[in-house]
Amino acid sequence: MRRNWWNSYVLAALLSVLVATAAFVSYRNAAFERRELGRATLAATSVSQGQRPMDNVVAAYVVSPASPSAKYKFLRERSVTESDGTQRRLGGNSARPHDKRIYDAANQFDKTGTFVQLVTDTDLVIAAQPAPTGVAIAITTPPTGPERFPWLVVLGLLVMGSLVCAAGTLVGGGARPLGLALGASGLAVPTYLWSGLAMALVLIACSMLVAWADWRGSLRRAGREFRKGGIAYAFLTPTAAAMLVLVGIPFVVGLGLGFYNNNHGEWTFVGLDNFIQILSGDGRSLSDPLNFWFTLGVTVAWTAVNVVLHVSIGVALALVLRQKWLKGRHGFRMLLILPWAIPNYITALIWKGMFQFEYGAINSVLSTLGLDKVNWFSEWSTSFASNVATNTWLGFPFMMVVALGALENIPSDMYEAAEVDGASPWQRFQHITIPHLMPAMLPALALGAIWTFNMFNVIYLVSDGRPGGGTDILVTEAYRWAFERGERYGLAAAYATIIFLILILWTIIGSRLTKKDAE
Amino acid sequence: MNRRAPKPLSQGFVYLGISMLTVVVLYPVMVILKKAFEPGRNFATSVSPVPTEFSLEHFENLLSSSNSSGDLLFLRYAWNSTLVALATTIVGLFLACTAAYALSRFRFAGRRFGIATFLAVQMFPGTLLLMPLYVILHKLSLLNSLLGLVLVYATTAIPFCVWTLKGYFDSLPKELEEAARLDGASSFKIFYMIMLPLAKPGLAVTGLFSFMTAWNEFILASTFLTDDSAYTLPVLLKSSVGQYSADWGLFAAGAILTSLPVMALFYFLQRYLVGGLTAGSVKG
Secondary structure (H helix, E strand, O other), X not given: OHHHHHHHHHHHHHHHHHHHHHHHHHHHXXXXXXXXXXXHHHHHHHHHOOOOXXXXXXXXXXXXXXXXXOOOOOOEEOEEEOXXXXXXXXXXXXXXXXXXXXXXXXXXXXXXXXXXXEEOOOOEEXXXXXXXXXXXXXXXXXXXXXXXXXXXXXXXXXXXXXXXXXXXXXXXXXXXXXXXXXXXXXXXXXXXXXXXXXXXXXXXXXXXXXXXXXXXXXXXXXXXXXXXXXXHHHHHHHHHHHHHHHHXXXXXXXXXXXXXXXXXXXXXXXXXXXXXXXXXXXXXXXXXXXXXXXXXXXXXXXXXXXXXXXXXHHHHHHHHHOOOOOOOHHHHHHHHOHHHHOOHHHHHHHHHHHOOOOOOHHHXXXXXXXXXXXXXXXXXXHHHHHHHHHHHHXXXXXXXXXXXXXXXXXXXXXXHHHHHXXXXXXXXXXXXXHHHXXXXXXXXXXXXXXXXXXXXXXXXXXXXXXXXXXXXXXXXXXXXXXXXXOOOHHHHHHHHHHHHHHHHHHHHHHHHHHHHHHO | OOOOOOOHHHHHHHHHHHHHHHHHHHHXXXXXXXXXXXXXXXOOOOOOOOOOOOOOHHHHHHHHOEOOOOOEHXXXXXXXXXXXXXXXHHHHHHHHHHHHHHHHXXXXXXXXXXXXXXXXXXXXXXXXXXXXHHHHHHHOOOOOOHHHHHHHHHHHHHHHHHHHHHHHHHHOOOHHHHHHHHOOOOHHHHHHHHHHHHOHHHHHHHHHHHHHHHHOOOHHHXXXXXXXXXXXXXXXXXXXXXXXXXXXXXXXXXHHHHHHHHHHHHHHHHHHHOOOHHHHHHHO
């Protein structure tokens, strides 16, 4: 029984590979022929208009109408104009290699009104087009190297191949891995023909990998898992597809851009140069704002200061606002979450105006109090403080609301029971409030840290990096490399990749820490 | 909670502290209101946030400014912003709710990977995807179009919605589902008939944030939209207080009109911010 399954599988696999290969080859041939015929026709057209023929043209002439030969009246001869202006008779003693083909093509064109042909044995394409003084004939040859690989077709073939392999996996059988490897490798033949050795080797490696996974039993396990989680996958599919198109593709493109350098729209592959330039500081001292490590330091300080302020102010306010004796606590709550409700770029622009030297509200308050006006963005410390003030103003309500939510979920009888047992207010806070607060605050803290780390708007709109880019954080720095410092897209993409790696690292460490905390 | 109120003195300190904080919170808002309603471009240096004169001059200027072909700019940009934000929200919620439910309730191979991926994608700085998106949208000739902007916003809206909704589904009780499953309901039926209605507050909050994020976004908008007929409101506001000509009165009026819709939404839905609904559902 098992053997029968196996045999029919091999047969099906071989047959589908055969069909796929044939379809692939014929598609490729049709596409190739269509393209080459078009190219030759185009060359003939340009010759008929008296233009210089394009590349890959073997011979191109405007051929005169046929006229009786002077020597033998029954022969009809045609002549062409050489590039130096002399007239030359086709054929005869001084014949050039393609004279016969040109002559025949002109005759065919006169008879049928159209002529275009691919001579398969010599890979020449001959096309004729009408010209004012006769017929324009062009003989072209396909340019060296294969035409671009048709990715869609290959993708289709791969899907087909994987379907065959999946069918085999579900069927089961002893020597299956070998069949899988051979079946999938069959695709390597057309790949080799049109796309070279490297692609074919990749394909063979892939099929070997699949076969190896099958031999290890991983495929069957995956299949079982897939069937078991079938409903979950059905729920996930629409989102996964959208993410793949909207995020996956740009992400991969972005990763790739980091290895290129953009010079006025011309991309050149530079390998790891961008990353080396960033991570080595590009020869700048550590105190130079353009040094990556300086910017990273600023970013870390920025994130830490803000998160500490957000959480401490937010939690403190939440602890106050939940007190039942506080009159108007709902009113206070409404007013205090106001900064969250205002779009943050508007907040940033408002604060930028408030920190303005001459007419800004902050300096007005200072001078009313009899203090000197401060030029906020001329010094690093005051500039950084302006950013922090803005971001604290707009960021604490989130933490406050999260903390309030967590506090309201604490059952009040817990406090009552603790009070009956004689627990002091501090003990109640330590053993009831804090443990209930933590599960809500930790994710909020992680989220807040990431938001702050990437808080483009405040930095960009309030201090705008002043003084001299010193208050820029990583995301604004990457943006400036792309759009304000000579369109260095490659460098900016490398920057973005590094930021992403930092965030990934951070998340992994963070989740380890919280897990340890929970245990 | 603490049924006995503390001493009047400490109560007084608490009132004082919270009132001062409230003043700090309100002050910038008052400054903007003053700038919006005070006529002219007088750079008032007084500290008081109360306007000395009242006029709607800046609002009139803002609403009546038009481009060369006679389009009213502010209304046009408001329409653009609304379209983009609404479309982003709908796309985000629609695509996210099923995935969030699956990640919350089912245990399957690749679940942890899925969760990690959505979290990671949500952390992407916009600039990481900005250039590749620019290149791709250029290829698809979707630059300078609102559809292109919706697609760009969806890259952050979908993972955000998945992540937030998953959190919300996690907080919903499993009892209702288990009861429905015992009654023979299919997974899809449970999802549509029980979980989605239960998750309405979560959907509302998530949708609100998604809408606000799209409405409030300006870097991507100002990078991708180069034609001033396709601008959204943030691009207009940013340009009104540019480096060389800052018209704070106009900006203030625009800021108020732009913020009001999202602020109203925010206050209308903010009671859902604290998910107190779960407890009620199990008890009832």
